[in-house]
Amino acid sequence: MSTKKVAVVTGGNRGLGFEASRQLAKKGYKVILTSRDAAKGKAAAQQLQxxxxxxxxHPLDVTSDDSNRKLAEFIHQQFGKLDVLVNNAGIYIDNQAGGNSVFNAKIDTLQQTIDSNVYGPLRxxxxxxxxxxEQNYGRIVNVSSGMGQLNDMEEGSPAYRISKTALNALTRIFASELKGTNILVNSVCPGWVKTDMGGSEAPRTPExxxxxxxxxxxxxxGGATGGFFRDRQPIDW
Ligand SMILES: NC(=O)c1ccc[n+]([C@@H]2O[C@H](COP(=O)([O-])OP(=O)(O)OC[C@H]3O[C@@H](n4cnc5c(N)ncnc54)[C@H](OP(=O)(O)O)[C@@H]3O)[C@@H](O)[C@H]2O)c1
Incomplete structure (x- = not known):
């Protein structure tokens, strides 16, 4: 079993997942940077190396059961444990101007988004x-969004919004089922960040x-579990 703490980041080849991989490694974690495109993941890991x-x-398409099973087998064989999981991979495909009214929303768009952003982290x-x-230790971070807050729910991008609300529900359900263990599960809103998804106008850096x-x-x-955080502060669901 590895003495170092081992972390998995999904969607690690670019954006927030890449930066989270970098920052966790800087804190002394062994990071398994996962990417659905193996070559892009390898290049990203090489940059951090x-x-x-x-x-x-390691390759991981969060929407594939087979891909998830292969990753679990790899970690089991190589490290025998996992300490951190950052469920970061996500898509935002209903953000086009004029194409994001709930009354015109394509069910296929909702299904694709929920498959990636909800069933993905669940798988x-x-x-x-x-x-x-097995080791009674774990930290699971679900990368959500303020766009999923029911408290502040607005029109536009219904697929993305619904997916992040549902991801927050998963955070609560995971945390409830893991109550009394040392596996802590929380949701995060990273704010509006300059990445391919956030665009160049976004005020925050990936860091x-x-x-x-x-x-x-x-x-x-003994830290927080079942919470939703932005800027290290709890926020409303
Ligand atoms: N940027 C923001 O302002 C912002 C704000 C709130 C929340 N978030 C959330 O933060 C997370 C990261 O966003 P980002 O800004 O870094 O986005 P990004 O630059 O678009 O990167 C998304 C990442 O997710 C990966 N991904 C998508 N579908 C996948 C799948 N089926 N399997 C594996 N990986 C998959 C992408 O891989 P490919 O390169 O192969 O496409 C990419 O690595 C997302 O969950 C997003 O919803 C972002």
């Missing part, structure tokens, strides 16, 4: 939770965006 960081890549967590349960993600991923025993 060239910065002196302990990062390896990954189902595959990897045994590696946390700022991942601060709360990394803070929750490295939270000490």
């Amino acid at each position: 060239s910065e002196g960081l302990d990062v390896i890549s 990954v967590t189902q595959a990897l939770i045994p590696l946390m349960k 700022q965006g991942v601060d709360t993600i990394v803070w929750l991923a490295t939270t000490p025993d």
Whole structure:
């Protein structure tokens, strides 16, 4: 079993997932940077290795059961445990101007979005939770969005909004089922961040965006669970 803490980041080849991989490795974690495109994941991991960081890549398409099973087997064989899971991979495909009214929303768009943003993290967590349960230690961070807050729900991009509300529900359900264990599960809104998804107008850098993600991923025993955070503060659901 690895003495270092082992972290998996989904969608690690770019954006927030890439930066979260970098910051976790800087904190001394062995990071498995996962990517649905193996070559892009390898290139991203190589970039972080060239910065002196302990990062390896492994393919993972969060929408594929087979891909999740292969990742779980790899981690079981190589490390025998998992300490951190950052469910970061996500898509935002109903953000086009004029194409995002709920009254015109295509069910196919909703299905694709929910498959990636909700069933994706569910599949990954189902595959990897045994590696946390065995050692009674784990930190799961679900990268959500303020756009999923029911408290502040607005029109536009219904697929993305619904997916993040449902992801937050998963956070609550996971945390409830894991009550009394040392596996802590939380949702994060990273704020509006300059990535391919966030666009160039976004005010936050990826480093700022991942601060709360990394803070929750490295939270000490007895830390928060079943919460929703932005800028290290609890926010409304
Ligand atoms: N940027 C923001 O302002 C913002 C705000 C709130 C929340 N978020 C959330 O933060 C997370 C990361 O966003 P980002 O801004 O970094 O987005 P991004 O730049 O678009 O990156 C998304 C990542 O998810 C991966 N991905 C998508 N579908 C996948 C699948 N089926 N399997 C594996 N990986 C998959 C992408 O892989 P490919 O390269 O192969 O496409 C990419 O690595 C998302 O969950 C997003 O909803 C972002």
